Amino acid sequence: MAFSKLYDSAQAAVADIPDGATILVGGVSGVNAPEGLLSALADRGVRDLTCVCDSNYYGAEALHRLVSAGCVSRIISPAPFTGRSDDPVHELWRAGTMTVDVVPWGTLAERMRSAGAGIGGVFLPVGIGTRFAEGRETRMVNGVECVFEAPLRGDFALIRAACADGVGNLAYEGPQRGWNSAVVSAARVAIAEVDQVVEPGGIDPELVITPGIFVNRIVQSSSVPVG
Amino acid sequence: MTLERLDAQSVARRAAAEIAPGSVVAVSGAWAVAAADLVPEEKGVWFLRAGGTLSDLPINAADAGAALRGGHVDLSILTAAQVDSHGSFAGYHAADYPGPQGHAGLVDLASGARRVIAALPHIREDGTPNVVSALSFPQDGARCVDTIITDVAVFRVADDGLILTEVAPGWSAEEVRAITGAPVSVSPNLRDMDFDLPPGRPPSKVYADGPGAIADLPDGATVFIDGFGGPGGMAHYLLVSLRDRGSRNLTIVSNTAGIARVVSFGTPPGRTAIDHSVLVENGQVAKAIASFPVSPSVSRPSEFELAYRRGEVDLELVPQGTLAERLRAGGAGIEAFYTPTGAGTLIAEGKESRVIDGREYILEHGLRADFALIRAHQADTRGNLVYRGTSRNFNAVMAPAARVTVVEVDEIVQPGELDPEAVVTPGIFVQRIVRRPDGFTGYE
Amino acid sequence: MTDDKERLDRAIIAMRVAKELPAGSCVNLGIGIPTLVSMFVDDESVVFYHSESGVLNCGPLADEGSEDIDLINAGGQFLQSVPGMAYFSSVEAFAMIRGGHVDVTVLGAHQVSATGDLANWMLPERGVGNIGGAMDLAAGADKVIVAMEHNDRSGNPKVVQECNFPLTGRGCVSLIVTDVAVLEPTPDGMVLRETAPGWTPEEVQEVTGARLIIPDNIAEYEV
Incomplete structure (x- = not known):
């Protein structure tokens, strides 16, 4: 095949993520996160990343590793x-070397959806009367007070899925879908770490959740040394 | 204080007593999740969790946010840190989540749901009340909580403050008042906490036939209809039922306004498909909102085009992607959005335009309807839907954006029979289910 | 003078367009000449076809007798079921288009202006028309290629200085492939890139409504 999305290793798949890149990271609270890709990135010692993710809870070891390795200078997250x-x-935030942007999760997901869907921004009735609407562009639309939310684009999306076929179609397993399928379309380059790679046709077209058009690189997780 | 406060499980039981059969409930925090766990499956309740699950269905996080904003969630139960007497609340202790913004985990649940219940300990370990006149922690929702459940009491939030409606066993109104940080009036019907789940089961969504499922579709209604253009994905049986019912002055929102009959779009050779023309020729359509409203063949005009030329129907022409996006917005609580599609064309006339990152966009608004008549392959009795192939198209987009979504399916199965990974439209977006009768083909 | 000059047939136009599709790209083909393009893409290129009916990686048309109403393309034609397909809703289909995930779209046109304005959804004399997915494709696809006959049935030029038909999109067309030439609209005007065998730049200008910018190195139409 002259063209393939399949990469040999996580290292190869993240090799061109530059300093200063914005990465969109899948998984919720570190569960169902692309741990192999995040580890490979931490090993590379990339600096000054902006990291967009669901949350930094217990269990987010791979993310903590990236942060502790000094790779991240900004986090956008609920x-x-x-x-x-x-x-x-x-x-790091206390030391003044980390910027933190807090965004309600539904709004954050919608901002990435806008970026992936070519929408220039949306008016959402979320967070009115709270600090998340303060100082922001608001307007009444159809009698509802809304905040303008701009698209949030990434340079790279790093996600985790259960299965990919050769053309990049992805299927997830259970809650794995939640945040991984929400971030995948919003980046210039989407990299999926998957448990299994099958031939085209190996995923029922009715069960494809992320069509291959959104996926640029695939790495099989067994090729990823976790650590 | 010697009186005993309720344990977490009892507070959860009291919160669970607020959950109606068949309702859609968003939960966050330990007490709220514990309440969800107490509701038996036969109650048919849907539980939305922020990470991306809707009961047993995995969903995309953006869709979870959309379900909340779109008015599909009846109730949010959230574990708060502080609530004030106006129903504004703080989700978290500022010390745990520092910085100017802290933690935003509960904002969506507070903004989107029709009703919000806050569950929280009445006082902190040092005795400081959590039910207060003014919040000292960052506010996550403004005037949204209507009921407060603590480990000693239940309050209703009224326009002029808190009303104590229930007390934990052994507690008096005065004892509750003494540890509450806001003025409290006592309901004349004050009683002991009620821990019983509401009785009953959700009403069935399955209707015996098409006419019954649309019997209340009124004149002047806005109706979503049509799959893409051909017979695949079109709810022919419901369409014929609507023709027979005769509701008039309808606004139909659809990709086409009926072209399959005249140009055999997506139609097997030798067949003539039923399409919107049955409504148009019956004089029921006042207006179409569509992207592909007329026949691609000038020499074979559709019923709609003929009626349009006679001046009998109005037309709002919408680019196909904008139509899809306006429908999504209608179901997802997005009041308006900017799209680059149609900028600098006739479509942009009269619309706000805005340059974003050097590119021109136009402002478009969400679309909602009274009824959606959609087509799917299978439904379970909860309303979860799977489609076939390209017949998913607009059907899946329309379902969340109508007040009443009626689906016509080939087969109705029991809950649990559809693979949760394969469900495209969760049942919270489907109100009525009809099986296409045996022998009904969709062709004339 | 150019009336009886030989023009290329539709298949050759499609063949020339096929050369513009990079390996691994995602392509949406419109109705008419654009549909023919897929016949001329070699297997090595691994082009992914997108149809706004809600299917990705779609393959050839279905054989007679095996039509499935639940598997159609945006033109209402029946498709074969092939390995690697994915189904999705209309909202996702257009998220892919507007979001820049479709690399190339090939469309027909009534008119294209010197700066790449596209008019392809309504003939003014009809007074009503179908937009369908055309405006989204024009606005969203990374590269919009127009494949069309150079002149309409009455001989009127379809490559014009300014469109006088209702627009589908402004400045969106990046390449035009016709039966006499390959042209590139630019902010400075319409640049002639290639001519069909036997055509001189002057002859192409004669059948074109836009003033052509004619560089020194005009290539012959290569397929």
Whole structure:
């Protein structure tokens, strides 16, 4: 095949993520996250990443590793702090080397959806009367007070899925779908770490959740040394 | 204080007592999740969790947010840190989540649901009340909580403050008041906490036939109809039922306005498909909102085009992707959005335009309808739908955007029979289910 | 003078367009000449076809007798079921288009202007028309290629200085392949890139409504 989306290793798949890139990371609270890709990125010692993710809770070890390795200078998330004393994000934030943007999760997902869908921005009735609407562009639309939310684009999306076929169609397993399928379309380059790679036709077309058009690179997780 | 406060499980039981059969409930925080776990499956309740599940269905996080904003969630139960007497609440202790913004985990649940219940400990370990006149922690929702459930009491939030409606066993109104940080009036019907789940089961969504399923579709209604253009994905049986019912002055929102009959679009050789023309020739259509409203062949005009030329129907022409996006917005609680499609064309006339990142966009608004008449392959009795092939098209987009979505399917199965990974339209978006009768083909 | 000059047939136009599709790209083909393009893409290129009816990686048309109403393309034609397909809703189909995930779209046109304005959804004399997915494709696809006959049935040029038909999109066309030439609309005007065998740049200009910018190195139409 002259053209293939399949990469030999996580290292190869993340090799061109530059300093300063914005990465969109799948998984919720570190569960169903692309751990192999995040580890490979931490090993590379990339600097100054902006990391968009669901949350920084217990279990987000791969993310913590990336943060502790000094790769990340900004986090955009509904919950960037763990609320615990050993939180590496909290520590860096206190030291002034980490910027934190807090965004309600539905709004964050919708902003990425806008980016992936070519929408220039949306008016959402979310967070009115809270600090998340303060100082923002608001307007009444159809009698409803709304906040303008701009698209949020990434350079790379790093996601986890259960299965990919050779053309990049993805299927997930259960809650794996939630945040992984939400971030995948919003980046210039989407990299999927999957448990299984099958031939085209190996996924029932009715069960494809992320069509291959959104997926640029595939890495099989067994080729990923976890650590 | 010697009186005993309720344990977490009892508070969860009291919260679960607020959950009506068949309702859609978003839960966040330990007490709320515990409440969800107490509701038996036969109650047919849907539980939405932020990470991306709707009961047993996995869903995309953007769709989870959309379900909340789109008015599809009847109730949010959230574990709060503080609530004030106006029903504004703080989700978290500021010390745990520092910085100017802290933690945003509960904002969507508070903004989107029709009703919000806050569950929280009445006081903190040091005795500081959590039910207060003014919040000291960052506010996550403004005037949205209508019921407060604590480990000693239940309050209703009224326009002029808190009304104590229930107390934990052994507690008096005065004892509750003494540890509450806001003025409290006592309901004349004050009683002990009620821990019983509401009785009954959700009403069935399955209707015996098409006419019965649309018997209340009124004159002047806006109706979503049509799959893509051909017979695949079109709810022919419901369409014929609507013709027979005769509702008039309808606005139909559809990709086409009926072209299959005249140009055999997507139609097997030798067949003539039923399409919107049956409504148009019966004089029921006042207006179509469509992207492909007329026949691609000038010499074979459709019923709609003929009526349009006679001045009997109005037409709002919408690019296909904008139509899909306006429908999604209607179901997803997006009041308006900017799209680059149609900028600098006739479509942009009279619309706000805006340059974003050097590119021109136009403002479009969400579309909602009274009824959607959609077509799927299978439904379970909860209303979960699977489609076949390209017949998913607009059907899946329309379902969440109508007040009443009626689906016509080939087969109705029991809950659990559809693979949760294969469900495209969750049942929260489907109100009525009809099976296409045996022998009904969709062709004339 | 150019009336009886030989023009290329539709298949050759499609063949020339096929050369513009990079390996691994995602392509949406419109109705008419564009549909023919897929016949001329070699297997090595691994082009992914997108149809706004809600299917990706779709393959050839179905054989007679095996038509499935639940598997059609955007033109209402029946498709074969092939390995690697994915189904999705209309909202996703257009998210792919507007979001820039479709690399190339090939469309027909009534008119294209010197700066790449496209008019392809309504003939003014009809007074009503179908937009379908055309405006989204024009606005969203990374590259919009127009494949069409150079002149309409009455001989009127379809490559014009300014469109006088209702627009589908402004400045969106990046390449035009016709039966006499390959042209590139630019902010400075219409650049002639290639001519059909036997055609001089001057002869192409004669049947074209836009003023052509004629560079020194005009290639012959290569397929």
